[in-house]
Amino acid sequence: MMALSKAWKLTRRPVGMPAIRDFTLVEEPVPPCQAGDVIVQAECLSIDPYMRFKAGILPLGSTMDGGQVARVIESKNPQWPVGSYMVTQAGWRLTTHLSSERLQTTDFWQKSLQLPDMRGLPMSLGLGTLGMTGNTAYFGLTEILRPVAGETVLVSGAAGAVGSVVVQIAKIKGCKVIGFAGSDDKVEWLREIGADHAFNYKVVKVGEALKQAAPAKVNCYFDNVGGKFTASVMPYMAFGGRVAVCGAISGYNKQEEEEEGAMTGCFKDSDVIWNRLRIEGFMFFEFEDRWMEGLEQLRDWILEGKLKYKEYVVNGFEKMPDTFIGVLKGSNRGKAIVMP
C-alpha cells in the first residue's frame, strides 16, 4: 500500500486577494522510492508573498509552490542519507517524493540545498534569514545596490523577511537607513533593529516623511513592495540613485488586462533619465555561485549579535492558506513559518 501525503492544491484562480476557498486540502499517494530517489518529510514550511504570483500562473489542481525544510525519511540516494536535512521547493505538502532527476536539476529554484552549519541556530532559519530571503537581502544590497558608507538607503516592506535583513546589513555597512512598514509595531521593530528613521506608510505622507528624513535624497532604494508606494518614493531619489526591485507585493493581486501602451508603472522614464537612475530587478538565484558565502556571513552576523531575526510561527499544516492570506495582508511579524 502506497503512503499518503497531505497537500494543498490550488483549485480556484484567485481574483484579487486570495481566499481560503481557492485552496483544497487533499490526501494523495506518495510514489515509491526508487534508485536515486528520496522521500522527505516537511519539518517547517515557508509562506512568502511571491506565492501570490504563483497562484496566478500555476495550473489549477497543482500543489501550491513553496519551500520547506525537510528531513529525509527514506533514501536510495547516498548523497541524502535518512535523517539528513534539506531546503527544498516541495510545495505545500507534508511528505514528498524527490526523484533522482529532480535531485540533480540545474534549475536553482527546484534544487534541494543543504543547510549551512547552523551552529545551534534553529533550522527554520534555513527558510528565512539563512536561506532564500537572507541571501536575497544580502546580495540585493551588496551586489545590486552597492551602497557606500554614509549613503542613504531606503527599504520598503522593511519589517518583512527580506527587508529587516536589508535594514541591518545596511547599518553594518555604515549607511543611514530609512524603513517603511505598514503598522506601528512593525515601525517599533524597525527601530529595534537600528533603522535611523522608521515610518508607518499608512499614517504618513511618504513625501513629507522623506523630505524630513532624507534631505539629501535617497541613494539606494531596496524595493519590496512596488506600486504606489514606489511611485511616491521616486521623486526623492538622488542623482545617480539605484533601485533594486526585489518584490512587487502590492501588484501581485492586480488583474492584468490593460490596453497596449497603458502607462500604469511606478517608474517614469523622466525620473530615470533626469536623475540618471539605475533600476534593476533581481532574484536570489542569480547568486547561486556564492550561495553558501552569503549564508555563512549572515549566520556569523547572527552569532555575533549584529543581525536579529523574528519568526512568525503558525502551528498546523491546515493553516497554510490562512497564513498565506495573512502575509499578503501584512499581519505577520517576521518571517512566516508553518510548523506542521
Add this chain to the structure above:
Amino acid sequence: MMALSKAWKLTRRPVGMPAIRDFTLVEEPVPPCQAGDVIVQAECLSIDPYMRFKAGILPLGSTMDGGQVARVIESKNPQWPVGSYMVTQAGWRLTTHLSSERLQTTDFWQKSLQLPDMRGLPMSLGLGTLGMTGNTAYFGLTEILRPVAGETVLVSGAAGAVGSVVVQIAKIKGCKVIGFAGSDDKVEWLREIGADHAFNYKVVKVGEALKQAAPAKVNCYFDNVGGKFTASVMPYMAFGGRVAVCGAISGYNKQEEEEEGAMTGCFKDSDVIWNRLRIEGFMFFEFEDRWMEGLEQLRDWILEGKLKYKEYVVNGFEKMPDTFIGVLKGSNRGKAIVMP
C-alpha cells in the same frame, strides 16, 4: 560702444507643445573681452528635443539653452586663438562672451570643447554625429546596453540624431536591429542605414510588429522616446533585458501636477522583477573621460563608409523657434541644425 548680439529669450512658459510666441528675439550687449575671455560667433546652432525640458525650467527671460559650433572672433585666452573653433553651450545666441571662469568650468555641460580633427567632414557634425548625439549613441549602446553579437536591439526614435547612430553601431556590432520611427520616409531611411526591421509606430501595433520581428524578444532597448511607446515595448523584453533611457521626448510636453503615488510611468515593477530587467538612465557627460575616443571612432566609421549621417539644415537665426517646434513634432529628417 559695446557690440550687440541677437539672442532668443524664453519669455513665456510653454504649456504643452511650445509656440512661437513663447520666445522673443532681442538684441543685447556683449560684455567686453577681458583677460582670459573670448568672444565667439555662432557658425551653426543645434536644435534638440531636450530643449523642451529646459524650456520648462529656465527662468523666464533667459536665453534659450543650446549648443553651437562657434568661431573665436576676439581672444584674450591663449588656449583659444582667434579663428579657432569650439563646440560650446552658448545658447540661442549669435555672439557670445565666454568668461575665463566659464572656459575653465568643470561642469561638462557648460564646457567649451575642441572639435576632433574633422578630416574634411563638415563642422556641423560636431553638433551631431561627431558630438553630443554621436557619443550619446556610442556610449549608451556600448557601455550601458553592451549588446552581444546576435542579440536583438530595439531603437525608438530610430531615425533621429541619436537613434540613427545607435542603429548603425548595433549593426557594426553584429546585432539584429529593429527600429521604430514616426513616418514612412523615416522608415525608409532606417532601411537604408541597415535596420533589419523598421516600422512606422503610427501605423502598426507595436506588439504585433514585435511578435513578428522579435520572436525571441528584445535583449536591448535604446529608448529615445519613453511614454506609451515604451510601455508598449516592455512586455516584449527578454529575460535579462536591458533598457538604456536616453530620452523621453514624448513626456517633455507633459504638465507635472500629479498626486503622490500616481502610477503613470512606462516601467512596471512587475516587468522589472519577473524579467530581471535593468533600466538605466544615462547622459553623455558620464563618459567625459573617453570623449575624444568616441568621436574619433565615430569619425573613422564615417570615413570608412560604415556610418551614414543626415542633417536637416535650416537657414536663418530667426527660424530657431520654428525649427525647435518642428523637431518636437517630428518634422526634421536627421540632425537639426540652424545656420545663422
